[in-house]
Amino acid sequence: GAVVSQHPSWVICKSGTSVKIECRSLDFQATTMFWYRQFPKQSLMLMATSNEGSKATYEQGVEKDKFLINHASLTLSTLTVTSAHPEDSSFYICSASRYRTGDTEAFFGQGTRLTVV
Amino acid sequence: AQSVTQLDSHVSVSEGTPVLLRCNYSSSYSPSLFWYVQHPNKGLQLLLKYTSAATLVKGINGFEAEFKKSETSFHLTKPSAHMSDAAEYFCVVSVVFQGGKLIFGQGTELSVKP
Numbered sequence: 001g002a003v004v005s006q007h008p009s010w011v012i013c014k015s016g017t018s019v020k021i022e023c024r025s026l027d028f029q030a031t032t033m034f035w036y037r038q039f040p041k042q043s044l045m046l047m048a049t050s051n052e053g054s055k056a057t058y059e060q061g062v063e064k065d066k067f068l069i070n071h072a073s074l075t076l077s078t079l080t081v082t083s084a085h086p087e088d089s090s091f092y093i094c095s096a097s098r099y100r101t102g103d104t105e106a107f108f109g110q111g112t113r114l115t116v117v
Numbered sequence: 118a119q120s121v122t123q124l125d126s127h128v129s130v131s132e133g134t135p136v137l138l139r140c141n142y143s144s145s146y147s148p149s150l151f152w153y154v155q156h157p158n159k160g161l162q163l164l165l166k167y168t169s170a171a172t173l174v175k176g177i178n179g180f181e182a183e184f185k186k187s188e189t190s191f192h193l194t195k196p197s198a199h200m201s202d203a204a205e206y207f208c209v210v211s212v213v214f215q216g217g218k219l220i221f222g223q224g225t226e227l228s229v230k231p
Contacts, residue, residue: 105217110159
């Protein structure tokens with residue numbers, strides 16, 4: 001199967017600083033990647049759709065100035081949490097879409113546990 | 118709009134007994150449906166997927182699910198639970214024509230008692 005690598009797997013940062021999370025598709029090209037957020041004991045909520053070479057599409061209620069998404073290449077998307085605060089502490093997961101004739105499949109990264117202190 | 122509803126937030130079974138995790142879907146189109154498993158503080162692992170081929174889908178670790186259009190259901194089953202099956206399970210639907218965008222159900226926590 002296809003491999004998606006997400007880095008870092010966990011990070012602790014001070015309130016007010018910014019944190020960058022990387023999502024890489026290792027063995028396929030992904031024109032579309034997705035970023036999800038998961039609070040403890042809850043489901044995954046889609047934050048945004050990351051499109052290679054264009055602006056990300058954010059879901060309703062997600063602050064695009066706070067969660068900056070860049071998809072500069074077909075294998076890399078980054079999520080930057082700017083001026084992080086304790087309420088941004090969460091589990092962030094990316095997925096990358098692989099297209100084959102008649103089929104699109106999403107592959108997930110391992111997730112990043114962000115703790116803001 | 119597409120959506121999935123997982124009918125149980127928590128299911129508890131004894132080791133060696135059958136597992137049933139229930140999921141209903143809503144979709145105007147023929148849906149692509151998935152079951153994912155998530156162990157504590159881990160990423161997601163795909164158990165199985167339905168994409169309009171056979172209605173009975175076999176997945177990894179002995180899990181299977183049956184797509185029933187008349188009941189708009191996609192329940193996950195396993196004949197005999199193992200302790201290692203204890204985890205969070207998500208029923209997921211793929212949003213049509215949006216390049217792999219997924220909508221997650223609320224999740225069902227499966228506990229397995231010895």
